[in-house]
Amino acid sequence: MTIISLQHVTKDYGHGRGIFDVSFHVKKGTVYGFLGPNGAGKTTAIRHIMGFSKPQQGIVTVSGLNSWNNASTIQETLGYLPGEVALPEHLTGEQFIQMMMDLRKIKDDTHCKKLMDFFELDASGKVKRMSLGMKRKLAIVTAFMHDPDILVLDEPTSGLDPIMQQRFIDFIKDEKRRGKTILLSSHIFTEVDATCDEISIIKEGHIISSFNKQELLNMTEKVFHLTVENTKDYTQLIQMIESDITFQLISKNEQINELQISCYPSDLSKLIKRIADFPLLSFSEVPFSLEKHFMEFYDRRVGGELPWQ
């Protein structure tokens, strides 16, 4: 079931800014990563989901409701964490939490207390005097105090220290286990890598790639790092790899008899059989990093062809 849906949404702010013919769908219970450099249009897309902006073309729905006409109804089951922290500064943290509870008509504060403990939020002081990280935590607690079914997170971990970033990633994973639907925008590869099932890359207002992370992993070449015991076997291995088109030699270092080989997952057992005859000192997989993959896209022109399509 589709929870968040953008269909051919266009919003042109002029000077090439905005989003153009953006479509994507977030299914129930999945974590959707929305990745792109600063100014690519991530926040613009989220504005439309929140009903802050009206699309010039296309339609945005949340749980089947038009997000522009039904913004306030949608908010009942949606938690939004803005990218920029701009809290009302004349309040104390506790007053702000109370205000948000009243606005959301929440009577029971057990979930809120749980979140405050989890993120180690001290809300006693004036918001104006809080550090950026503490404001961020306050925003997180107030965004999720009503235990929403849909979470919309705009660069959620910026401003948090590494420990809190990890804790936030744990929180997202936990929410996913509880069946929540999550849209996460980010330009940080690690948090997208760690949490998302589906990923879209946006650049200059256009979605240039959408894929399922697991499928991508299955379709991408694996890279292995090998060290051979002696030079004779090393040269033989190199020859063997170079003569077989199934495998690619990525790099070699003759001084210390090292090399890197890549192959598709379907050819893995063949590779292992071949190298089993060689005396190896080490054999390890170079972990796949989305980062390298994304970087290709960031440099690629808008609408560029994908290497695996």
Next chain:
Amino acid sequence: MINGTIFKQTLRANIKLWLIFTLVLTLLQVVMVSVFDDRMITDIGHMVEGTPLAGFFGQTTLLSMLASTFYAIHGVIFPIIYIIMTANSLIAAQVDRGSMAYLLSTPTKRSTIIVTQASYLIIALVVMFCIETVAGFITLQVFQSDVDVVIADFMMLNIGLFLLMFAISGISFFFSSLCNLSKNSLAFGAGIPLAFFLFQLLSSVDDSLEVLRYFTMNALFDTAAILEGENYWWQFGILLGIGIVLYIASLVVFKRKDLPL
């Protein structure tokens, strides 16, 4: 339509400014009323007898003195400054800073926010002018009990001044609702009321500038008409109408516009 939680927070955030302006306005009114000295005016009247100024002082009453001072300058400019600051902070400043996002990420309708914030501004002005009027009335009774003052005219001066401020607050609130940036909201929401005030002031200074009367809404608060018993109800009606139309327009534009949150 009014949200109690938002109203409470707005009150908390704005009460200090309101108190200061209400205090200043009330004190000005009290001072203006209490310093009026009937005999001094008569003395001056005698002094200038036979000069071109004779007519001016001959007809000076407490209310006409107030009309050319408090109800033309102090009582107009101080509430205008209060309106400019408050109207901007109620909507545009929160959109500009981004803190409006927190209100709109709760099941609160945009119309509820506008109605609540507009109610605060109107109620703040009503209470401000009630306090000013009551204080002025008490001062009249205490310090000027021997002077013959038409209380009905005094009340009408205050009602007229309030209606002018209601219309001006409509201008400032409208631009606060329309603009996404504080600087734009202030350019129009402060610029127009201040221009109206200056036009009115200049038009009363010199006959050659009287044409400016036709370019200022403040001329609709016609103190001379009130004191001389002319018909001023249509002017009151227009001021009230301008205010109502602008507040409704604020609601419409805020509901329809894109918010950069």
